[in-house]
Amino acid sequence: MGQSSGVIVAVGSAIYLNPFEVFKGDPEADLKWDKAPCRFCGTGCSVLVGVENGKIMAVKGDPESSVNQGTLCAKGYALPFIQYGEDRLMKPLIRMKNGKFDKSGELMEATWDEALDLIAEKIKKTIDTKGPQAVAMFGSGQWTIWEGYAAAKLWKGGLRSNSLEVNARHCMASAVAGFMTTFGMDEPMGSYDDFNHADAFILWGANVAEMHPILHSKMTDRLLNSKNAKLINLTTISNPSSEFADKEIIFKPQSDLAIANGIAKILIEEDKIDKEFLEKHVLLKKGKENIGYGLEDNFEFKEEAELITMADYAESVAKYTPEYVEKISGISKSDLELLAEIYGNPDTKVMSFWTMGVNQHTRGTWMNNLIYNLHLLTGKISEPGNQPYSLTGQPSACGTCREVGTFTHRLPADMVVTNPEHRIRTEKIWNLEPGTIPEKPSYHAVEMMKALDRGDVDIFWSMTANPFQAYPNLNRYKKGALKKGRFIIVSDVYPTRSTEVADVVLPSAMWVEKEGSFGNAERRTHFWKKMVDAPGESKSDLWQLIEIAKRLGHGKLFEYSSTDYPLPTGQKVSDATESAGFYMEKAIWEEYRQFGLGHGHDLAPFDDYHNSRGMRWPVVDGKETVIRYREGYDPYVEEGTDVQFYGNKKQDNKATIWFRPYEPPPELPDKEYPFWLSTGRVLEHWHSGTMTRRVETLYKAYPHATANLHPSDAEKAGFKSGDKIRISSRRGEVVLHVEVGGRVTPQEGMIYVPWFDEDVMINNVTLDAYCPISKQTDFKKCAVKMEKV
Amino acid sequence: MNNSKIKLILLLTVASIMLTCSASSRVVFKGEGLVTGEPGMNSYPEEEPGETALIERAYEIAPPSVPHAISDFTIDRTTNDCLECHLDGEEFDEDHIATKIPPSHFTNEYRQESVEESVTGIRYNCTQCHVQQAIVDFKFWNGSL
Numbered sequence: 001m002g003q004s005s006g007v008i009v010a011v012g013s014a015i016y017l018n019p020f021e022v023f024k025g026d027p028e029a030d031l032k033w034d035k036a037p038c039r040f041c042g043t044g045c046s047v048l049v050g051v052e053n054g055k056i057m058a059v060k061g062d063p064e065s066s067v068n069q070g071t072l073c074a075k076g077y078a079l080p081f082i083q084y085g086e087d088r089l090m091k092p093l094i095r096m097k098n099g100k101f102d103k104s105g106e107l108m109e110a111t112w113d114e115a116l117d118l119i120a121e122k123i124k125k126t127i128d129t130k131g132p133q134a135v136a137m138f139g140s141g142q143w144t145i146w147e148g149y150a151a152a153k154l155w156k157g158g159l160r161s162n163s164l165e166v167n168a169r170h171c172m173a174s175a176v177a178g179f180m181t182t183f184g185m186d187e188p189m190g191s192y193d194d195f196n197h198a199d200a201f202i203l204w205g206a207n208v209a210e211m212h213p214i215l216h217s218k219m220t221d222r223l224l225n226s227k228n229a230k231l232i233n234l235t236t237i238s239n240p241s242s243e244f245a246d247k248e249i250i251f252k253p254q255s256d257l258a259i260a261n262g263i264a265k266i267l268i269e270e271d272k273i274d275k276e277f278l279e280k281h282v283l284l285k286k287g288k289e290n291i292g293y294g295l296e297d298n299f300e301f302k303e304e305a306e307l308i309t310m311a312d313y314a315e316s317v318a319k320y321t322p323e324y325v326e327k328i329s330g331i332s333k334s335d336l337e338l339l340a341e342i343y344g345n346p347d348t349k350v351m352s353f354w355t356m357g358v359n360q361h362t363r364g365t366w367m368n369n370l371i372y373n374l375h376l377l378t379g380k381i382s383e384p385g386n387q388p389y390s391l392t393g394q395p396s397a398c399g400t401c402r403e404v405g406t407f408t409h410r411l412p413a414d415m416v417v418t419n420p421e422h423r424i425r426t427e428k429i430w431n432l433e434p435g436t437i438p439e440k441p442s443y444h445a446v447e448m449m450k451a452l453d454r455g456d457v458d459i460f461w462s463m464t465a466n467p468f469q470a471y472p473n474l475n476r477y478k479k480g481a482l483k484k485g486r487f488i489i490v491s492d493v494y495p496t497r498s499t500e501v502a503d504v505v506l507p508s509a510m511w512v513e514k515e516g517s518f519g520n521a522e523r524r525t526h527f528w529k530k531m532v533d534a535p536g537e538s539k540s541d542l543w544q545l546i547e548i549a550k551r552l553g554h555g556k557l558f559e560y561s562s563t564d565y566p567l568p569t570g571q572k573v574s575d576a577t578e579s580a581g582f583y584m585e586k587a588i589w590e591e592y593r594q595f596g597l598g599h600g601h602d603l604a605p606f607d608d609y610h611n612s613r614g615m616r617w618p619v620v621d622g623k624e625t626v627i628r629y630r631e632g633y634d635p636y637v638e639e640g641t642d643v644q645f646y647g648n649k650k651q652d653n654k655a656t657i658w659f660r661p662y663e664p665p666p667e668l669p670d671k672e673y674p675f676w677l678s679t680g681r682v683l684e685h686w687h688s689g690t691m692t693r694r695v696e697t698l699y700k701a702y703p704h705a706t707a708n709l710h711p712s713d714a715e716k717a718g719f720k721s722g723d724k725i726r727i728s729s730r731r732g733e734v735v736l737h738v739e740v741g742g743r744v745t746p747q748e749g750m751i752y753v754p755w756f757d758e759d760v761m762i763n764n765v766t767l768d769a770y771c772p773i774s775k776q777t778d779f780k781k782c783a784v785k786m787e788k789v
Numbered sequence: 790m791n792n793s794k795i796k797l798i799l800l801l802t803v804a805s806i807m808l809t810c811s812a813s814s815r816v817v818f819k820g821e822g823l824v825t826g827e828p829g830m831n832s833y834p835e836e837e838p839g840e841t842a843l844i845e846r847a848y849e850i851a852p853p854s855v856p857h858a859i860s861d862f863t864i865d866r867t868t869n870d871c872l873e874c875h876l877d878g879e880e881f882d883e884d885h886i887a888t889k890i891p892p893s894h895f896t897n898e899y900r901q902e903s904v905e906e907s908v909t910g911i912r913y914n915c916t917q918c919h920v921q922q923a924i925v926d927f928k929f930w931n932g933s934l
Contacts, residue, residue, distance in 0.1 A: 027850050058848045063898035070898055073917045077851050213917040221910025223866055243865050497824075684920060693823050697847050697854060701920035704829030722830050736828040758823045 027058055035062055035613065036528035037518045038076045039142065039511045040686045042392030043214050044520025045072055046613050047079060049512055051531050056080045056512070065613045067192060067524070073213035074684055078695040082511070083535070085494055085694035089507035090536025093499075094118060103484065103503060112537065112547075115504050119461075120551035122487045123159070126458045132161035133442040135459045136452070140167040141394025141401045142464040143541060144516040145525070146588040148400035150545040150558065151463070152412070157430045158554035162408045162417055162442040163457060167465045168394060168401035169445035170777045174359040175390040176402055177774035178368020182376075182656050185600065185647025186402050186414055189628040190351075190387030191522040191616055195222050197385025198351040200230040200342045204371060205256060205357020205780075207744070209240040210683040212355075212391055220244055230342065234259070236357070236678065236780075237708075237752055238745040247338065250747050253676055253781045255329030257363055257662040260370035262325035263340045265317040267377050272344030274379030281643050282376050283651055284308045286316065286659040293362050293666035293769040297450050301772035308659065316659040328662060343374050349385030350375070355393060356680065360780050365773035366660035373657045381655075382630040382643060392521040399519015403601070404592070408448075409441035412595035414647075417441060429594050430557070444775040446472075446768055453480025461489040462498055463508070463541050466688040469497040472777050473768035474761065475732045491541055494690050497758055508541055509534030515574040515585045517609065523625070525603060526614030530572040542576040542584065560587035600628075600636050600646060665781045666769045669749065673729060673783035675713070676750040679762050680779075682743070689756035705757035706739035707786070710748045714740045717786065724789045727751060729782055732764030735789055751784065831923045834858060838874055839881030843888065844922060852918040853888055864915060871915040872907060 025031070031050030038045045046065030050058040059079045063070040092115035097105035101118055126134050137155050139148060143166075155164040179186045195218040209216040223229050223244050233245040234256070242248040251259060267273050288304045308316075322333035342348055352375065358367040371388050372381075380386035392398055405411045415422035423437045430436075443451050449471055451457040460481065471477050481488050481501045490502035493510045513534035519525045534540070539547075546558045562582035567573060576584040586606045593603045602618040609615065615624040620635045627633040629645050637644045644653040669676055684702040685692045692698040707727060709719065719725060723738045736753065746752040753762045767782035834841065834857060841856040862870040873879070878889030894908040902909065 025849070058850050060850055066899060069900065069911050070893065071912050071918070074852070074920045077918060078847070080848060209914070209917070213914065214911075217911045217914050217917065220913050224910045224913060243863075683917065689823065697851075697920065697922070700922040700925055701854070703831055703923050703925045706828075706831060724828070734828075737830040739831070742831075757828070759825055759828050 025052070025057075027060075031057055034529060034531055036512050036516070036531070037395060037520070037526045037614070038072065038079065039082075039395055039518075040075045041212055042141070042394055042397055042521040043067065043212050044395060044518065044522070044524055044526065044614070045076055045214050046526065047072060047076060049079070049531055054532050056083065056532060062613065067520070067522075068214045071214065071217065074698065074701065075686060075692060078692065078698050079511075081695040082691040083493075083513065083532075085691075087495055088535055088538075089493055089495065089505060090538060091507060092537070093502075093505040095503045101503070107499075107502070107505060112539070115506060116547055116551055119489055119504060119548060122459055123548075123552060126487075127159065130456075130458060132159045132438075133163050134457050135159055135161050136163035136165070136443065136448050136457045136461065138165050138167070138445070138448065138460060138462045138465055138467055139401075139406055140463070140465040141171065141392070141397030143396065143400045143406070144514070145396060145399050145404060145519060145592070146517060146585050147463075147541045147545065148396070148404040148406045149412070149588055149592050150542055152404055152406050153430060153557050154545055154549045154554060156411070156417070156437050157427070157432050158549060158552065158557050160436060160438055162438050162440065163448060164406055165408055165443070165445040165448050166401045166406045167445070167467065167470060168397045169407065169775060170360070170470065170779070171356070171393045172359055172390070172397050172402070173407075173774040173776035174361065174364025174368055174771050175392070177365040177771070178372065178390070180414075181365065181658065181773070182369055182372045183629075183645050183647045184649070184651075185645075187398055187523055188387065188389055188521065189382045189630075190389060191524075191626050192218060193626050194351055194385050194387050194389070195219060197349055198222060199226070199228065199347075199349045199385065200232070200351070202339070202342065202350060202352045203231070203233045203235065203241055204352060204354040204367075205235055206353050206355045206391060207235070207237070207239040207241050207680070208353060208391070209243065210743075211393070211681055213683060215353075215391065216241065232339065232342065234339075236747055236750065238747075240743060247335070249331055249335045249339075251329040251331050252747070253678070253750070254361070254363070254665045255325075255662070256358065256361075256367055257370060257660065258320055258325045258328040259331060259336065259339070260367070260374060261317045261320035261660075261662065262322060262336050263343055264370075264373055264377060265320045266322075266337065266340035267344050267374070268314045268317065270340070270344065272340070273377045274346075277379030277643075278310070278377065281645065281654055282657055283654045284310060284313045284657045284659070286312070289661055290663065291772045294446065294772055294775065295666060295769050297454065298447070299772070303773065313657065313659050316661075320662075343378055343380070346378075350380050351385065352388045353391055354389075355391040357780060359776055360778050361776075362665055362769050362771055362778045362781075363660070363663060364771040364776050364778070366658070366771075369658040369660050372655070376655055376657050382627055382633075384627065390521075395520065396518035398521060398523065399517065399525055403519055403596075408444055411437075412592065413599070413601040415595070426595075429591065446770055446775065446777060449477040449480065452486060453477060453483070455483070455485065458485055459487045459489070461491070463491040463544075466492070466496045466498045466690060468501055469688040469755070469758065469761065469763065471768070472763055472766040472779060473731050474763045476768075491544055492690070493538070494694065496688065496690050497761070506544055507536060507538035508544070509538050509575065513538070514540035514542070515577070517585070517589070520614075523616040524614040525609060525617060527609035529610065530574050533572075534575070539575050542574070543579060546576060546579070546584075558584070558588075560584070560591075565590075665778070667767055667781070667783045669783045673785045674749070675784050675786065676746075677727065677729070677762075677765060677782050677784040678746065678750060678752050678780045679755045679766060680752065681756060682754050685754070685756035687756065689758065693756070693758075704737070705754045705760040705762070706737050706742065708739050708742050708744050708746055708752040710746055710750065711740050712748055714738060719788065725786050726789050727753070727762075727765060727784050727786050729765045729767070729784045731767065734760055734762050734765055736760045751786065755779075829925070831925075833860070833921045833923050838887065839879075839885045841885075855916075855919050855921045859916070859921060864913070869907070869913065869915070871919075876907075
C-alpha cells in the first residue's frame, strides 16, 4: 500500500471530543453566538459561531455582514469541524535520539520549555556564527494582524534580521508590486459595494466560482438582477465561472500580456480613451525589458524606468494588432473587439477581477500594470462599478502580510527597509536605537529556500503555512531542509508535509481559540474574540513569538502598560494576554495603528472593530472609506481635484500607465515535455488541505487531486478517466489518476492538477521561476509529459 | 481506489495506532499527516433525484449535501435545475421527498429584500454550499475508531 503503514499516531492524552457528533439542539436557545471572520479565503465573510460547553457546534452566515449577507460557501459551513481532527497537535515535539535533540531522530513529545529553549539556543548560535540573516521566519496571510506584527517587530527590530517572508509572496506579491508601481500605494481602491453598480465583470484568469464563491455569488446576484449586465470569463481552463458568463474566452498560457496590449491598441485607435482623465491624472512610463525569470540563485533585478509620451505609448502597443494577438493567444479578432468594446464604451461600468492567473506569472507585475492601463486609459476607476479589482487568496494577506509588511523588504503601512526615513519612523514607534533595522532586504521566499539549501540560512521557522507542500520545485528544497546543520521549526495544528521535515513542531491554537484580526480584499479590518479553549498544550502563534522573544533577550519589545491596557472583562482571555497580565492584542494594535495615521492608512481604535462587522481603511473620524482616490468618497482627496492618486505624491498625484510587452515564459512545452501543467485549488479545499481534508463533508466532496485533461489529449494518449498516470517534468514526478470531463477542462495541450492532496505532491513537478519584480512564483506554467503507469 | 483497498488501509491504520499507543507511553510522532501513499479517484453517486436517501447533516443548520447525481444539471442565468424539485419539495414517493428550500433562501436580511419565484441572487449558486459526497470511506478520521 505504498510508502506508509502507520499513517497516524495518536498525539497527546487529552480526552477530546468526537468531531462528527451532530448537534441536535435548538441553535438559537442552546448555543452562545459570537461573530468572527471566516478563516479561509480573502473574501472575508463574517460568520456567527455557535458554542456550547466549550465546543463549536455550528456556524451560520452573518446576516449583518455586507460581505456575505447571511450566506457562506461549503468551506465556511465546515468551520465547526476544522479544529477537531483527531490528530490535532497537542504537545511540542522535538526530533530526538537517546533523549537528546538529533536531526536523524524521531519526533518525541517535549515540554514547551524544552522546545523553546532549544529554539532559542539554535537561534543564538546561528546569529553568532552566520549572522541574523541566517535566521528565517516564514508566515502567511493566515496569521492574525498582531501575530504578523509581532513577527515583524521581533525579526526586524529584535533579531535585526530581514529574513522574514510569508507564503503570500507566492500568492499576491505581483498584486502589491502592481499597485506600488502604478499607484504608489497598495490595495484595491474599490470595495464589494461596487458589484451592485457594475455592468460588466471581466475575469482575467480567475476561477472565482471556486476560489471566491461568495464573490461569485455577488456577481451572480447582479447578473440576475440586471439583465444587461455581462460576465466575460477570460481563462486558460474551462471552469465553473463560465456558467453565468456571456462568453468564455480561452487563451494560451502567458498570452494575457498580448491580449491586454491588444485591447489598449484598439481603445487608442478607435478613440475610446478618456483624454481629460489621462491629462489630469496619468503619467506614462516604460521599464526594462527581457527581465529574466529568477531561475538562478542570487538573481537580482533593477527597474530602469523612463517617462514616455502618449504617442510613444501608442506606437509601442501598435504592434499588438488583432492578428498578432490571435497568433500569440489563440483568441479571435471578434473576441478581442468584444473586450475592447466593453472597456471602451463610456456607458458600461466595468470591474476587472484577477488573482492567481495574473499574479502567479513570471510577468505578474506587468500583467497587473496592464489591467490598470485599461482602466486608466478609459478613466474607469475609483467610481461605483468602475474598478480594477485585485482579489486576494488568504483571509489576511492584505491585513497582515501587506499592511503590516511581513516581507523581507517591507515595513508597516507601505514602508520599506531600504528607505532611511521609513526605518527611522519605524524605530521611533518601536522605541529602538537608530540604525537597529537592517537596511538591506535579505531573502524573498524562493531565495530563502535556496539559501536554506545552500546553507546561507540555517534556521527556518514556518507558522500558519505548509511550505513543504506549497513551494514549487520541492525536491530541491526538501533535500535542503534535511541537510545537516539546518534547523526547521513548524508551528501548526496538524501533522503536514512540513512537520515531516521539522526538527521541532509547536502545537498552535487556531481561529477562535485565540483573539484575532484579519484584513480582507476590500480593505476591511475585522476582529474576533476568543470563544473556545485551545486543545492540549497548544498555544497561539502570538504567545509563541513573545515567549521566544523573551528567551532571546527581546522581551521588552512586547512590554506594555497594564494601566493603559487592563485585562479585558466579560470575555475569554487569550494566552498571550494571560501570560502578559495586560491586554496584549489591544496594546499591540494601538502601537501598530500609529504607523498608518495621517497618511491614508488610518486604522480605527481597537474597540471599534470588536463592536462592528469590520471597517474599510482609511478610517478617518470613525468613518470607513468605501472608494479611495475619489473626491466625495475619500477624505484624503482634496476639494476640486475630482481624483487624486495620492500614493504618487511625488508625481503630482498621478497614476502610471506602463508599457509592458509580451514576453514568453521560461519553459515551453517541447518534444520531450509536450504539455503545459497548471496547478490551482478546488472549491472544497483550502490550500494544502490540512484542515479541510479532515472535515468529512469536504473530504468526501472532493477526496483526491486528479489530472484533468482535455478530451482530445486523453483520446490521443489512449487514456480514460480513472487511468493511473505519471506526470513528470525536468524536476520531478507524481503519480495520479486521469479525469476527463470533470469540473474543469483545460485547453488542449494542458493538464490541470490541484495541489491540496498530500498524496499527489504536484509541487515536486512545478518550476520555481518567478516574476523578477515581485518575486512571485509562477505555478501555472511549466512543461511536463505524461505516461501510463 | 476501490472499497476493499480502503478497508485494508483502515485495518492496518487501526492496528498501527493500537500498536504505537501500547508500545510507549511517550508518543512517537511519525508526522505523516493525511498521507496514505496512494493517489485516489473521485467517483460520485449516479442515482437520479428521487432514488436516494437523504445524507445526515453535519449539524442542525448545516447545508444538506446532495445525495443524487448532478453532473447533467444546469445552473445559469436562465435555468436552475435544482429549483425544479427543491423549490416546492417535490414528492417522488412517500420515502423520497426533495428537501424544501427554507425561508432563509428567499430573503436577504441585509438588503431587506424578499423574492418569491426563485431564491435570492446571492444563494442562487446552489452547489457552492450544497456539495456532493463521493463514494469513499472517511471513517479513518472519525474519532470513533
